[in-house]
Amino acid sequence: MKVLIVGSGGREHVIAWKTAQSKKVSKIYCAPGNAGIGQIATCVDISAMEFDKLADFAQKESIDLTIVGMDDPLVGGIVDVFEKRNLRIFGPRKNAAILEGSKAFSKDLMKKYKIPTAAYEVFHDPHQAMEYLETSQYPIVLKADGLALGKGVLICNTKEEAQKGVKSLMMDKQFGDAGNQIVIEEFMVGREVSVLSFVDGKTIKIMSSAQDHKRALDNDQGLNTGGMGTFSPSPFYTKEVDEFCHKYVYQATVDALAKEGRPFIGIIFFGLMLTKDGIKVLEYNARFGDPEAQVVLPRMKNDLIEVVEACIDGRLSQIDLEFEDNAAVCVVLASEGYPVSYQKGYPIKGLKAFDHSEDTYIFHAGTTVSEGGEIVTNGGRVLGVTAKADTLPKARQKAYEAIQQVDFKGKYNRTDIGRSILEIE
Numbered sequence: 001m002k003v004l005i006v007g008s009g010g011r012e013h014v015i016a017w018k019t020a021q022s023k024k025v026s027k028i029y030c031a032p033g034n035a036g037i038g039q040i041a042t043c044v045d046i047s048a049m050e051f052d053k054l055a056d057f058a059q060k061e062s063i064d065l066t067i068v069g070m071d072d073p074l075v076g077g078i079v080d081v082f083e084k085r086n087l088r089i090f091g092p093r094k095n096a097a098i099l100e101g102s103k104a105f106s107k108d109l110m111k112k113y114k115i116p117t118a119a120y121e122v123f124h125d126p127h128q129a130m131e132y133l134e135t136s137q138y139p140i141v142l143k144a145d146g147l148a149l150g151k152g153v154l155i156c157n158t159k160e161e162a163q164k165g166v167k168s169l170m171m172d173k174q175f176g177d178a179g180n181q182i183v184i185e186e187f188m189v190g191r192e193v194s195v196l197s198f199v200d201g202k203t204i205k206i207m208s209s210a211q212d213h214k215r216a217l218d219n220d221q222g223l224n225t226g227g228m229g230t231f232s233p234s235p236f237y238t239k240e241v242d243e244f245c246h247k248y249v250y251q252a253t254v255d256a257l258a259k260e261g262r263p264f265i266g267i268i269f270f271g272l273m274l275t276k277d278g279i280k281v282l283e284y285n286a287r288f289g290d291p292e293a294q295v296v297l298p299r300m301k302n303d304l305i306e307v308v309e310a311c312i313d314g315r316l317s318q319i320d321l322e323f324e325d326n327a328a329v330c331v332v333l334a335s336e337g338y339p340v341s342y343q344k345g346y347p348i349k350g351l352k353a354f355d356h357s358e359d360t361y362i363f364h365a366g367t368t369v370s371e372g373g374e375i376v377t378n379g380g381r382v383l384g385v386t387a388k389a390d391t392l393p394k395a396r397q398k399a400y401e402a403i404q405q406v407d408f409k410g411k412y413n414r415t416d417i418g419r420s421i422l423e424i425e
Contacts, residue, residue, distance in 0.1 A: 003305070004058055005030045005041065006048050006078070007069030010332075010365035010384040011290035015069055015304070016041050017363070018297045022305040029061065035375045036364025036383075048073045051081040058087050065090065067308060071147055074266070074286050075101035090308045092286050096257055096264040100286035103143050103183045110281060113256040115249055117281045118273075120185040126170035132184060133162045139187040144169050146178030153224055155187065190275035191236045191420075192282065194292050197250065197270065198307055200316035201263040204254045205307075206246075208299055208323045209237035210292040211420075216339060218416045225339045226381060229417030231329045231392055232295035236274060244279050245272065253284070265311055294363050294384045295328035327392040329399040329418050330384045332365070336410035338380035345370070346377045346409040353405045359388040360402045377408055392421040 003025050005016050013036050019025055020040050031054055033043030046053045048070050058066055066082060068074055068091040077094035091097070098105050110117040122145075123129040133140070142165045144152030152175045156162035162184075169179035196207040210232040216222035249270065257264045269285035269292070288297075297304070301322040310316045335342035347370075354362045363386060366379015383406065387398035396418040403413060 001025055001064035001305075002027045002029070002062060004028075004044075004054070004061075004063045004066040005033075005037075005069060006054065006066060006073055008032050008034050008037075008048070009069070009290055010363040010381065011288050011293045012069040013037050013363040013365070014294045014297050015067060015288065017361070018300070018304045019067070022303045024303070024305050029057075029063070031057070034364045034378070035367035035369050036362065038369065049076060051076070051078045054078070055082055055085050055087060058082065059085065064088060065305070065308070067091070069287060071097075071100055071285065071287055075147060088312065090266060090312055092264050092266040093262075096262040096266075097286045098262070099257065099264065099268070099284045101147060102145055103283070104145050104181055106284050107183055107185075109253075109256055109260070113252055113259075115252050115256070115281060116278060118186045118188050120183050122181060122183055123170075124181045126166055129166045129170065129182060129184060130163060133159055133166070136162070136184070137186070138162070141185040141187050142166065142169060143183040143185060144175045144178040145181040145183060146175070148175035148178045152178055188273045188275050188280060188282070190273045191234075193234045193237045193241070193272045193274060194230070194289055195237070195245070195270045195272060196289060196292060196296055197268050198311050198316060198319075198321070199254055199264050199266060199268050200311040200314050201258065201265050202254065202314065203316040204250050204268070205316055205319060205321050206242075206250060207296050207321060208232050209234040210289070210295055211236070212289065212292055213414060213417055216414075218414050223339055225334075227289070227291045227332065228334065228414045229329070229331045230289075230291045230295050231327065231396065231418040231421065232292070232299060233327065235392065235421060241272075241274065241279060245270070249279070249281060290365075291330045291332055291363075291384045294330045294361075294386050298361060298386060298388060299324045299326065299328055324388075326388055326390055327395045328386055328388045329392065329395040330363075330386040331399045331403050331413055331417050332381050333383040333385060333403060333406060333408075334381050334412045335366070335377055335379070336412045338412070342380055343410060344376070344378050347374045348377060348382070348406065348408045350406040351375060354402070360398060361386045362406070377410075382408065382411075392418060396421060
């Protein structure tokens with residue numbers, strides 16, 4: 001079969017890499033792709049938001065299955081466009097992707113169906129939001145309602161910080177229309193855990209847990225990013241946490257969406273916070289997390305295409321998800337200055353060192369091929385370096401050794417990805 005993957009980042013690279021391992025697949029395309037994806041798939045110069053052009057391409061090339069990696073096209077309704085043309089596509093329809101597309105919607109859904117989450121209020125008017133801050137407790141969290149590349153969340157320690165945040169999100173439109181309304185939420189303290197899942201509208205199957213590191217700098221300092229590194233599994237995701245979430249979070253979310261007339265088919269990402277007051281849902285995403293997918297999919301034993309087709313056909317209950325009994329750590333190599341401003345076009349050295357490795361992988365996020373045929377930097381997050389080993393500490397050591405072999409001008413990475421693992425060993 002022929003498969004089209006929509007997107008251009010590290011998540012799409014690992015999806016393409018995993019798809020290439022399927023015996024069912026004869027040809028992979030990716031739109032628009034990147035330099036790394038181009039080594040295992042044919043990259044197509046169509047933007048992820050050009051739905052009709054993508055559907056035209058899928059029809060012309062007789063694509064059997066399209067997998068959407070990114071949030072923007074899902075929230076924008078790419079699945080609806082493809083389904084109207086009877087094209088097979090994996091991902092939630094627009095009315096279900098709102099789970100990620102609107103934080104206010106997801107918070108209201110959790111409140112209505114008693115899914116545990118932080119206390120919150122929604123504001124459309126910046127002046128009312130400012131009034132609310134006068135009597136709030138600090139720290140407090142401000143969230144742009146819409147999509148903001150994982151950066152529309154502000155943790156404010158003081159009233160003055162929060163007031164500046166409201167101005168930035170709602171008045172200055174730092175993230176455009178995503179800040180037309182905001183969620184102001186209580187600040188939760190605890191361990192974060194990410195859990196990815198496959199969903200077929202009725203059944204949900206949980207993948208292995210992971211933990212992302214969102215802040216740009218070591219010790220969780222600096223601005224929020226799309227993710228600077230991750231590890232899987234999380235030692236904090238215990239049997240007790242799993243049992244609680246199966247009972248009160250996972251199936252409850254799938255059932256809630258179905259009851260609202262928004263059946264969800266695709267990937268639900270659960271961002272969990274393990275607080276002293278119990279487990280609470282921090283956020284939902286309607287697709288694979290990035291870089292979480294870069295540590296979860298390499299550990300998955302199943303044929304990805306078989307699982308995806310089971311989701312589309314409503315027979316996920318027949319699939320047993322299996323994961324290797326090991327661990328993976330991903331360290332993101334970013335461009336200096338990310339997530340604010342950074343330079344592009346620098347040659348990347350050392351990539352061939354990983355061509356034949358069985359347990360260390362390079363997933364391209366922001367790369368392209370120069371006119372001279374060199375692979376060069378083309379984004380804020382440039383590469384994800386993933387290593388597998390028997391234990392998390394060993395995988396962490398291997399990942400940090402591996403990043404020393406890759407270099408480009410302005411290369412930057414956090415040095416503490418997964419350090420919390422060592423604290424409990």
